[in-house]
Structure formats: structure tokens, C-alpha cells
Amino acid sequence: MSILMGVDIGGTFTDLIGFDEQTGQLLHAKRPTTYFDLVQGIVDCTAASGLDMGEVSQIVHGSTIAINTVIEETGARTALITTRGTRDIYRIGRGNRPDAYDFFFHRPRPLVPRHLTFEVTGRMLANGDEWTPIDEGEIEALCETLSEQKVEAVAVCFLHSYANPAHEERVGKIIRLRLPDCYVSLSHEILRAYREYERTSTTVLNAYVGPKVSRYINELSSRMSGIGFAGHFSIMQSNGGVMAPEMAAKRPVNMMESGPVGGIIASAEIGRSLGYTNVIAFDMGGTTAKASLIRAGEVMMSEMYYIGGYASGYPVMIPVVDVVEVGTGGGSIAWIDEVGTLRVGPQSAGADPAPICYGKGGCEPTFTDAFVVLGRVGAQDFLGGDLKLDELSAIQGIQHKLADVLHIGVYQAAQAVIQIAINNMSLAVRQVSVEKGYDPREFALVASGGAGPLSALAVARELHIPTVIIPRFPAHFSAIGMLLTDEKHDFVRTYYGALEDVDFEQLVKVHDDMLEEVRAVVRSESMTTTTIVYQTCLDVRYVGQEFTLSVPVSDEQLRQARIQEIHDAFDNIHQQRFGHQAPHEPVEMVNIRLTAIGVRNKPKFQLERNEDCLPHVSYRKVFFEDAEKPIDCPVYERDSLPPNYVLAGPALVQEYASTTVLYQGDTCTVSQTGELVISVGGGQDA
Structure with a gap:
């Protein structure tokens, strides 16, 4: 067995990358994410890739299942057991109010209701000494109550258990014995650090998503075995590393951000290989855009982050790659608010019903529809021609929903959608750079995700970033990064x-x-x-x-x-x-x-291409700065571009699942290993 496989489930597509260690060949597949059965999307990808699963030695998998369970509030019926006198710590939270003038501010709604929060006798001191022993009879009686309440998961977080976890260990043993089908999360097994509210929140989140994630991991392992896989299976963590499925089932909170982290790790590797140690990773998928900073070759980390944002999100106190995320992706819906302002996102058409141009029933115009209308995404070439896009329906959707309401032309409306989305994405890049004291002009932007190359040059112009790098297989980049962890x-x-x-x-x-x-x-x-x-x-x-x-x-x-x-x-x-x-x-x-x-041996991705081959180029009508007058734009097939080849914008570089948009003044050079290294021109607006 010599094939390594990375699989990333995103909000719109499921991506697979396979690397043959013997031949150096890269295999890839992309299929719509199947929300009703996430594993099915992976099975679809394996079938489409042509991989022999019996030859796969290792699978590394990242998924949004944990964080989506929290955001969608579809987790288990969870109870919380605390030290007597601390029942309301989780509900009260912190007293800070990040935006004093926000009339719509609200604190995070607890995932455990107060009637399922129980106090028990027993207390440890901060130095680890026992002050009051646990009453085991009380715990056994509580198990009866939990059973009557049909609780599926229990979070146990005692005062000062980070100093001495003996009480939590004993309570956990009793619950697991009396309620064997109940998922139990003990705070000291997740982290042993002070800050009672944050530690409680992290433990509750672990319990809340635990049953669903555990079932998913077990089903995935079983179905992969059913199609011939007998190798080593790993799960991507939020900290940029991988863990075994058994650990993921025990600590699912560690995989909250497992999807986008792979692309950030890969961005650091690509940057180092090309001589750029200061890099901003920019990943734009179907639902969101994400940015992260890499300085001196090191990925920036955070010891705490908030699911749903700092103002009213759930705190998670674990090491995580520092990522800023905005609700702007390829499927983000363009809409007009009650005062007549054009907005883009955060609502997304996702994989179902998808953008209008996909022809799957979507009726709301999206970011992708705007690019199709402007000709920057080829209607006949999407996903290598596997998915023909309905350009006419996209035009009609933008005309009816946006242009007619705003009393502007359809191409002007499409251009406005893109510009607003670019502004939103630029804010994410600004948050990881300018707002933390770093000058983006001293960094290169590594753009990935299916929609990342479409937007990267425009984002770079907004922030005066001089260099943009488009890696190979950008639409599968997170999956590639999982093989580099x-x-x-x-x-x-x-x-x-x-x-x-x-x-x-x-x-x-x-x-x-x-x-x-x-x-x-x-x-x-x-x-x-x-x-x-x-x-x-x-x-x-x-x-x-x-x-x-x-x-x-x-x-x-x-x-x-x-x-x-x-x-x-x-x-x-x-x-x-x-x-x-x-x-x-x-x-x-x-x-x-x-x-x-x-430390694992990293795969070496080689580019085998004849430097004397001729690029394949065609032309089509594309709108750029002038929304009234398209130009005959050269469209290059990326696979035909030899190393050291240089091309200038305006131009499109098209590949299987993505398109890179170059504007007037941009100069693109193909590296020896196949990356597009683009010098950003500053003379024209995107």
C-alpha cells in the first residue's frame, strides 16, 4: 500500500486528494457535500477518483461536522454537573460587553438549560486539597434523574478539578457504570487549566457534539473498511495536527476547525518552498472565506477562540490555529435589505439548493452567479466540464432580484456583488494582519479554495499585498494540507x-x-x-x-x-x-x-511537465472594470503552462475546479513546481 489520501468536507463540496508515494501521481475528486449523509460524499469522491482503496495506506480527514453541530444546535440533550454553589457559572459567563452600542447584542444561549444543570456535594481547593468529599449516594441518585430526563450526554466540571481531578474521576466512573449509553465528558480529560467559565463551556461543547461525532467517526471507519480500506485513519485537529479516531471520539471539541486548518498548514509549506516565510493564507470556499497569518514560517496560534464570534459566541479554551472567518463564499447569497442596501452573505445557498447557475433549484443570486454572468467563470468549463452551468438563469436571477430593484444594469449589479464580497473578505485579511500589528505589504497571499483564486488579486489590491501565490489544486488545498501535517x-x-x-x-x-x-x-x-x-x-x-x-x-x-x-x-x-x-x-x-x-515524512509533490510545450489558450467575452463593455480575454489552461512561463493580465487561468482572475498590470510566473506566483499591479481597480 503506497497511496496517501486526504479528505475535506466543506459547506458546499467534499474534496479528495490522493498521492501515490511510488509514482508521485496526484489523484483528485470533488463532489457536492451530502448533508443528509456526510459519509456518502466521501464514498462518491473515492469512486470518482478511481482510487483502489486497498492500496490506500493512510487517510487524513477533516470535517465541519463538530462546529456545524454547534452552529445549527443539533447536538445531544446534555446535562451539566457542577460543584455545589457554582450552578450558574455557565449561564452567567463573563460580564464584558464587546460593543456597548449594539442594541441587538445578546449573550450566548447556553447549550445546557438550567433545569439540566445539577449541583453536587464535594469540593477541591485551588491547591488540590480536598475540602469536602464526594457523596457517592447523591451521584447514584442523580443518575436516576438523568435517565428519567433522557439525557444523552453529561458534562462534568468541578471547581478546581484542574488541580486535583479525583472527584471528577470518581463521578465519571459512577455515571459510566450506571448509564453506559450516555456520553460522558470530564473537564480534566479535556484541559486542566483555570478559568471556570471557559473550562465549563469547553467541556459542555465536547459533550454536546460527542454523540453525533462519535457516531459519524464509527460509521466512516466502517464504510471505508467496507470498500477495501485497511490502512491508518487519522482525524485533523484544530491545532494543526492529527489524532486517532478514538481520541477524536473522546475529544471531538479538538476538531471544531479541522477543515480549514489543513489549508493553512499547506500555505506555510508552500510559502517556505518558494522562499516566502511571511504568508497570509486565504481560503474561500462555498460558504465562508477564512484568513490566517504565518510569520517567519510559523503558523499563528491562539489558546482560545469563540464559535459564533467573540461578542456572543461560545468560548473554546484549546490551542487552535488562529483563523478569522467571514460569511462570504462562492455560495453566499446577494440580497437587498429593508433600506435598499445591497448585501452579500452570510446566508449561503450551500450545496443544496446551490447557486442559480448550478440548475439544482436555487433561486437566489450568489457570488458564483455574479462571476458566471461576468464571464470570469466559464459556464461550459466548470469542474472540467463535468458540471455545465446555466448562465442564462444566473443572468435572469440577478436581473430580477437585484438589477431591477436597484435600477441598474445586470452586469453592473454583478460587478457590485463582487466588489461588496471583496470588501468583506478584505476585512478578514485585515483582522489577521493590520489589527494585530502586521503590515500586509510585507506578506505574500496564498489563495486556495474553489473561489479563492477568483478573488485573491482583488483582495491583494485592496490591501496593497505585492505577491499572490496560487498553489496547485487550489480547490483541494485543505485536503492536500492534511497530508502535510x-x-x-x-x-x-x-x-x-x-x-x-x-x-x-x-x-x-x-x-x-x-x-x-x-x-x-x-x-x-x-x-x-x-x-x-x-x-x-x-x-x-x-x-x-x-x-x-x-x-x-x-x-x-x-x-x-x-x-x-x-x-x-x-x-x-x-x-x-x-x-x-x-x-x-x-x-x-x-x-x-x-x-x-x-514528525511524519511529508509527501514531495513533483511537477512533470515539458518546458517546451505550448500553452493552450482560448478567448471569451469577460467583463472587468467596465461593466458595460466586455473584452476578448485570453483563457489559459493551467495544466498546459510550462515552468517559468510568464503571462500578463487581464487574463484567466482555468483549471479543473477553479479559475484565477488576473487584472490589468498583474504579471504571473509559473514556478518550477507549478505554483502561479503573481506580481500584483496597482494601476487598476478590480
Whole structure:
């Protein structure tokens, strides 16, 4: 067996990429996402790709099932068990109000109603000492109540269980014994860090999606085996690594952002290979557009994010690749609000009913319809000709729903839809760069997703980004990125105190306990690599600050208590992140983190193409800046472009599942490995 396979389920399409390690051949397929049965979309892709599943040695899979379960509120009937006196922590949340002038602001609606939140006797202190023991009789009686309430999942989050999880362990054992069909999520098994509300929210989310994700993973494994797969199966995590299916079923909260993360990892790899260490990953699919920053070759990480946005979303306190997402994708619906303003998204036509031009029953004009109307997406060439688009219906839809209402021409309306969507996407790129102190002019933009190359040059113009890179197979890029990831596990323990007063001998013991825990997980996961790298970090902050910065420390610094070196490293990181430091101010540490990375051999994607071959080029009418007058635009077939070939805009570069739009002044060079490296012109508006 020598074929590696990556599968990504998106909001509109399911993508598959297969790499033959012996021949270097890449196989690919793209099929509509089957919402009624997500596994069926994967089966459809395997059939379309022609892969012999008996030859597949490894599958890496990313899916939006976990996060969609939260957003759509289709998770399990969940109960929450807390320490007596803390029943309302989850409901109260935080007292901050991000936008004081938003009259429509609302706090996140708890996924567990108050009548399914139960307090029990038993309390641990912050130092891990037991103050009040658990009443096991009370827990057994509570199990009867949970059964009567037809609870499907239980989240257990006790006060200070990060310091001593003994009570949670005992309660979890009783519930699993008395309610064997109930999904149980214990907070200390997810993370061992302070912040009661965020820890509770993360545990509840894990329980809420657990039953559905577990069933999905089991069904996927079973059906893949049924079509001949007998290799190693891995699930993509939000932290940029992969995990075994058993771990995914236990900690499904770790796969909330597993889909888009693959493309970000691949963007970092592509950037490094072409000599760009500062990269902005831009992924535009059918439902959303996502942006993430890669600086000095390293993907930016966050220790917490919010499902549904910071203002009113659900906090998830786990390491995650820092991604900003906006509701603008190829299927985003263009509509006119109550005051007559044209808007695009966040509603999406998705895979069903899909954009009007797909001919599947959609009747609302979308971003894709606008590109078809303007000729930038070929109606006869979409998906390599596998899907013929209905250009006339797209024109009629935009005419009736938008142009007639706004009293403008149909091509002007299509152009307006695209410009509004570009503005929305530019905000996402701005959030990961300008708003965090980084100048986008110092970065290259790596564009992926089926609609990414359509929009990338326009977004780059908005933010004066000088270089855009279109990778090979951009519409399958997240699936490709899944083949470039390592196996990864993150662990955290709260250990609070002034850095100068920390008992490093005790801290080393905590570190070594974590190391044993990590090694136990590595052994149980049967990681497919023998090269394991361990990275230790301390979460440090100046006294008086609320949030921390993660400071990498070596084993020697930890065991030899090199306090000043750690302090200096924190000052430098603070300077890089915020533009200032206070080296004479006291600092304190909050958490110790340990990450295990199983380094895998990455596939080497080679481009076999004759440099003397002639590009295949055709022409069609395309509207650019002038919405009244189309031009005869050259349309290049990407597969026919040899390395080092140079072309200038305006032009289209067309491939199986995507099209790159070059404007006047843009210059595109084909790299030796097949990427399109585009120098962005600044003379014309997109």
C-alpha cells in the first residue's frame, strides 16, 4: 500500500486528494457535500477518483461536522454537573460587553438549560486539597434523574478539578457504570487549566457534539473498511495536527476547525518552498472565506477562540490555529435589505439548493452567479466540464432580484456583488494582519479554495499585498494540507505564581507527570512515526495583566531554573507582539504547556511537465472594470503552462475546479513546481 489520501468536507463540496508515494501521481475528486449523509460524499469522491482503496495506506480527514453541530444546535440533550454553589457559572459567563452600542447584542444561549444543570456535594481547593468529599449516594441518585430526563450526554466540571481531578474521576466512573449509553465528558480529560467559565463551556461543547461525532467517526471507519480500506485513519485537529479516531471520539471539541486548518498548514509549506516565510493564507470556499497569518514560517496560534464570534459566541479554551472567518463564499447569497442596501452573505445557498447557475433549484443570486454572468467563470468549463452551468438563469436571477430593484444594469449589479464580497473578505485579511500589528505589504497571499483564486488579486489590491501565490489544486488545498501535517497533542496544567517565587523543583515534577501522560497517549494512539518532538511552554504575563503570552522553554531552562532567561524571552515576545516591553516589571506564570509532535515524512509533490510545450489558450467575452463593455480575454489552461512561463493580465487561468482572475498590470510566473506566483499591479481597480 503506497497511496496517501486526504479528505475535506466543506459547506458546499467534499474534496479528495490522493498521492501515490511510488509514482508521485496526484489523484483528485470533488463532489457536492451530502448533508443528509456526510459519509456518502466521501464514498462518491473515492469512486470518482478511481482510487483502489486497498492500496490506500493512510487517510487524513477533516470535517465541519463538530462546529456545524454547534452552529445549527443539533447536538445531544446534555446535562451539566457542577460543584455545589457554582450552578450558574455557565449561564452567567463573563460580564464584558464587546460593543456597548449594539442594541441587538445578546449573550450566548447556553447549550445546557438550567433545569439540566445539577449541583453536587464535594469540593477541591485551588491547591488540590480536598475540602469536602464526594457523596457517592447523591451521584447514584442523580443518575436516576438523568435517565428519567433522557439525557444523552453529561458534562462534568468541578471547581478546581484542574488541580486535583479525583472527584471528577470518581463521578465519571459512577455515571459510566450506571448509564453506559450516555456520553460522558470530564473537564480534566479535556484541559486542566483555570478559568471556570471557559473550562465549563469547553467541556459542555465536547459533550454536546460527542454523540453525533462519535457516531459519524464509527460509521466512516466502517464504510471505508467496507470498500477495501485497511490502512491508518487519522482525524485533523484544530491545532494543526492529527489524532486517532478514538481520541477524536473522546475529544471531538479538538476538531471544531479541522477543515480549514489543513489549508493553512499547506500555505506555510508552500510559502517556505518558494522562499516566502511571511504568508497570509486565504481560503474561500462555498460558504465562508477564512484568513490566517504565518510569520517567519510559523503558523499563528491562539489558546482560545469563540464559535459564533467573540461578542456572543461560545468560548473554546484549546490551542487552535488562529483563523478569522467571514460569511462570504462562492455560495453566499446577494440580497437587498429593508433600506435598499445591497448585501452579500452570510446566508449561503450551500450545496443544496446551490447557486442559480448550478440548475439544482436555487433561486437566489450568489457570488458564483455574479462571476458566471461576468464571464470570469466559464459556464461550459466548470469542474472540467463535468458540471455545465446555466448562465442564462444566473443572468435572469440577478436581473430580477437585484438589477431591477436597484435600477441598474445586470452586469453592473454583478460587478457590485463582487466588489461588496471583496470588501468583506478584505476585512478578514485585515483582522489577521493590520489589527494585530502586521503590515500586509510585507506578506505574500496564498489563495486556495474553489473561489479563492477568483478573488485573491482583488483582495491583494485592496490591501496593497505585492505577491499572490496560487498553489496547485487550489480547490483541494485543505485536503492536500492534511497530508502535510504531523501528529500532535497538547496538554496544559495551571501552575500559578510569581516567576521569581516559582518552586521549579515542583514545576519539574508537574512537567514530568505531564510527560508521562503524553507518552501514554502516544502509546495508545499507535502514532505512525517514531520521531517524537516535545515542546514545553510557560504562559507568562506582567503582574496586573489578564492574559498571557506563551514562552517556549528548553529542558535545561526548566530544570536549572533559569528565571532571568525566561523573563527576557517573555519581554522579547511581548515586544514583538505589542511593540513595547517592561523588563523591570515583575512577571508571573499561569500555566505550563507540553506539546508532543510526531514528525511524519511529508509527501514531495513533483511537477512533470515539458518546458517546451505550448500553452493552450482560448478567448471569451469577460467583463472587468467596465461593466458595460466586455473584452476578448485570453483563457489559459493551467495544466498546459510550462515552468517559468510568464503571462500578463487581464487574463484567466482555468483549471479543473477553479479559475484565477488576473487584472490589468498583474504579471504571473509559473514556478518550477507549478505554483502561479503573481506580481500584483496597482494601476487598476478590480
